[in-house]
Amino acid sequence: MDEEIRVPIYFITGFLESGKTTFLKFTLSQDYFAMEGKTLLILCEEGEEEYDKALLERTNTVVEVIEDEEAFTAERMEALEALHAPSRVIIEYNGMWRVTRFEEMELPDGWEMMQQITTVDASTFQVYMNNMKSIFMEMVRSTEMVIFNRCKKGDPLATYRRGIKVANQGAEVIFEDENGEIDNIFEDAMPYDMDAPVIDIAPEDYGLWYVDVMDHPDKYNGKIVKFKGRVRKAAKKNAPYFMPGRPAMTCCADDVSFIGYACKSEIAPTLKHGQWVEVTARIGFEKVGPYDEVDMMLYAENVQGCEPLEEELVYFN
Numbered sequence: 001m002d003e004e005i006r007v008p009i010y011f012i013t014g015f016l017e018s019g020k021t022t023f024l025k026f027t028l029s030q031d032y033f034a035m036e037g038k039t040l041l042i043l044c045e046e047g048e049e050e051y052d053k054a055l056l057e058r059t060n061t062v063v064e065v066i067e068d069e070e071a072f073t074a075e076r077m078e079a080l081e082a083l084h085a086p087s088r089v090i091i092e093y094n095g096m097w098r099v100t101r102f103e104e105m106e107l108p109d110g111w112e113m114m115q116q117i118t119t120v121d122a123s124t125f126q127v128y129m130n131n132m133k134s135i136f137m138e139m140v141r142s143t144e145m146v147i148f149n150r151c152k153k154g155d156p157l158a159t160y161r162r163g164i165k166v167a168n169q170g171a172e173v174i175f176e177d178e179n180g181e182i183d184n185i186f187e188d189a190m191p192y193d194m195d196a197p198v199i200d201i202a203p204e205d206y207g208l209w210y211v212d213v214m215d216h217p218d219k220y221n222g223k224i225v226k227f228k229g230r231v232r233k234a235a236k237k238n239a240p241y242f243m244p245g246r247p248a249m250t251c252c253a254d255d256v257s258f259i260g261y262a263c264k265s266e267i268a269p270t271l272k273h274g275q276w277v278e279v280t281a282r283i284g285f286e287k288v289g290p291y292d293e294v295d296m297m298l299y300a301e302n303v304q305g306c307e308p309l310e311e312e313l314v315y316f317n
Contacts, residue, residue: 006110007081008088011102013139014119015095015128019149021049023119024092026180028059037087040080042066044094062086069097074106081108088114099138118143122151122175125160137255140167149176158208165211166248166259166314194219198280201227206246207314210259217285217296225298226280228306229260233273242268244279244298248314259314265300278306 012020024041027033039061041051046065056063062084066072080086089111093102118139125148128136140146146164151157161173190212191205201209206227213220229244245260263281271277281298 005112005114007086007108007112008114009107009111010088010090010114011093011116012091012119013093013095013099013116013143015121015124015132015136016045017124018095018121019119019147020092021051022149023117023147024090025049025051025055028055028061034059035087038062038084040064040084040086040089042080042089042091044069044072044092044097069094069101072097072101077105077111078108081111095139096135099142103142115145116143117145117147120146120148120160122148122155122157122160129163134255137167140164140171143168143171145172145174147174147176149180150178151175152177161215162207162211165214166207166257169214194223197224199223199225201225203228203309203311207248207259210245210248210261210314213261213283213296220283221285222282224280224282224301226278228276228278228309230312231271231273231275231277232258232260233271234268238269240264240266240268242271244277244303246309246312246314256313261296261298263298263300263303265303267300267303271303276306276308277303279303 012024014020028039037060039059041056041061041063043063043065045067051061051063055061064080064084066076091102093099148157148160157175164171164173191208192199192201206229209225209227227244229246232243232245233239234241234243241262241264243258243260243262245258247256248259249256263279265271279298279300280302281300284297284299285294286297287294
């Protein structure tokens, strides 16, 4: 642990009955979470699941309840620090409260975010997305892990994951069935032929391909793909690369981002920003940036102009 982090914070959010308490009860009972000192558990809503007093005593955990969002303040955190002097803090956050309220809060000295997790009940996920999509997207933008629980065969889990990845590329997405098992929940059946000499990515499958490459880069290394997208030019006028891609919408018209991968091509300087092209390229990896980070790169074998797609946007919903 970073020596400057005296009190690590584990921040768990999600809508009511999304499995936050169940997840935390399991975590508290595990040997790997058994640490010296007191754990401060801050509850911002109370669902059907309750914490067992014996578990709290055994794990040296003290509970504080804050039911009013306006009472969730820096001053309250300072008071809890003075009262309990915790070694770690777990916050079971109310999914209807603004996450930015906590992110912008001045925390007590030594308190630092260690991990942020979002829990999701797959059986009610679509209902919440239809009615509270902007709230959910705010939850996941800075989370490190999204846990979908109560998953069933036939649930559109790949679609759920694509939506999360566009909102937060770095988030780990985990699926659990009703028994908490994560093995064999689903396997991505790609709608394109991975063994073809040239993998033809249909316009409606662009979002799926974009996320799957991000999740499983090794299986695409050396593969040749073909797809259509708009040109996004590099900042340098004569740079030998560009980014072909498409805009993706995860929430609403105000929440659109361009998604694509950098592509090296000799004709990049001749392309016009925003024009439509069909790209055939080999997928590879190379070191980029001042710290030699390994990043994916498309190496163009053919780039030619094409007609715009009837539907430009990629929808993740």
